[in-house]
Amino acid sequence: MHVLWLVSMVLPQAALACGLKSASDVSGGWLTGQLTALQGRNDLQLTVACVGAHSPHPLCGEREGVAYRILPGTDGLDALLQEVRPDLVHLWGTEYAAASLLHEAALRRHLPVLVGIQGVMRDCAAHLCDGVPAPYCRSTPPDRLLDRIIPGALLDKLQARFDALAQSEAALLARSQFVTGRTAFDRRAVADLAPRARYFVCNETLRPLFYQGPLWQPRAFGRAPVLLLSQGNYPLKNLHTLLRALPPLLERWPDAQLRIAGWPPLDKGPLFRPLIDRLFPYQRYCRRLAAELGVADHIHYTGPLDAAAMRQAYLDADVFVLPSTSENSPNSLGEAMLLGVPCVASRAGGIPDMLTDGREGRVYGAALDANALSRALAEVLSAPDGGAGLGRAARERALHTHDAATNADTLCGIYTTILQEETR
Structure with missing residues (x-):
């Protein structure tokens, strides 16, 4: 089976495969661990597409049996599906723009899409500024003018961004058929935001x-x-x-x-x-x-x-x-x-x-x-x-x-289950 991942950062493995100066795995997080555990499996062909402005042009490469694409932006997602021709798309994260666009493009092609819950943006937005006194959460017109010249971290601007991401997450999940998570907390969120979706449990594999x-x-x-x-x-x-x-x-x-x-x-x-x-x-x-x-x-x-x-x-x-x-x-x-x-x-x-x-x-x-x-x-x-x-x-x-082998087997089992259900 051929699975296309879409992630919202350039993973270190992708940077190396595509000839970029190696990104520190500070940016890769636990995805580097999950990816390492899946490398070399005979039952999985994996293409990983990373969205990040590391190059003005799309880049491609291969490393340890995994094909990589680095996309400078959200343009070309339809072309990516046409080129890669995956059996299944796995979106890591629910809130970023590329995830929503690729989700729509995959559904137009009748491809199954698995959505991976990372954080729950609705909850993050609701609790972003808990405990911070209100005056610090409100910017003034002069603050906003300065921020346009020298971007800072105004809390009301950050709150608006989190609220928008929560709305994007809700819209994506409302259209989702398959979701993977790992806690009772995200299961409840999926039950509310994606009531028609089938929920799969798969734990994380952390950095090696x-x-x-x-x-x-x-x-x-x-x-x-x-x-x-x-x-x-x-x-x-x-x-x-x-x-x-x-x-x-x-x-x-x-x-x-x-x-x-x-x-x-x-x-x-x-x-x-x-x-x-x-x-x-x-x-x-x-x-x-x-x-x-x-x-x-x-x-x-x-x-x-x-x-x-x-x-x-x-x-x-x-x-x-x-x-x-x-x-x-x-x-x-x-x-x-x-x-x-x-x-x-x-x-x-x-x-x-x-x-x-x-x-x-x-x-x-x-x-x-x-x-x-x-x-x-x-x-x-x-x-x-x-x-x-x-x-x-x-x-x-x-x-x-966080057992790497168990989690890799579980994830591949989820892929297989979805593909079997889609072919019935």
């Missing part, structure tokens, strides 16, 4: 590097435990609540550190700081909140991390924190669990399907409850074994959930 090498070990951190947050530059990831959770922890562990993976907030010096503050209101809010709480000196940004550096960041932490206000099955949580890192996460979206409270980590209640988050972190940090037992249980579960 997280299945090998040394595992997390507890350490004697004394007064200075390290908390790790995988992303902190937009409000859905809920850095603001984690900041509020820090003061009680600092009373007990005065030298505790919060490390945040990724770029620090933009700062061009005091002359441009007022301009940057206007264009990046969430970063302004978090900086002011950290100063008010007296925790600013305990926060450190790592800069962007590739897979190897991110792996080491997990190993160097004493607990991984995921306080998001909306998630489906976050890759960062799966990666931390694979390494045996003790985890504390909010009870948002599909997180409870990945992590059982008290058995494999701590899952606290409302994402915005800073006191509950602080208590959960303190329980892990003060555990006699440093959280090692939770980490071992988390790894055992993650090895099952």
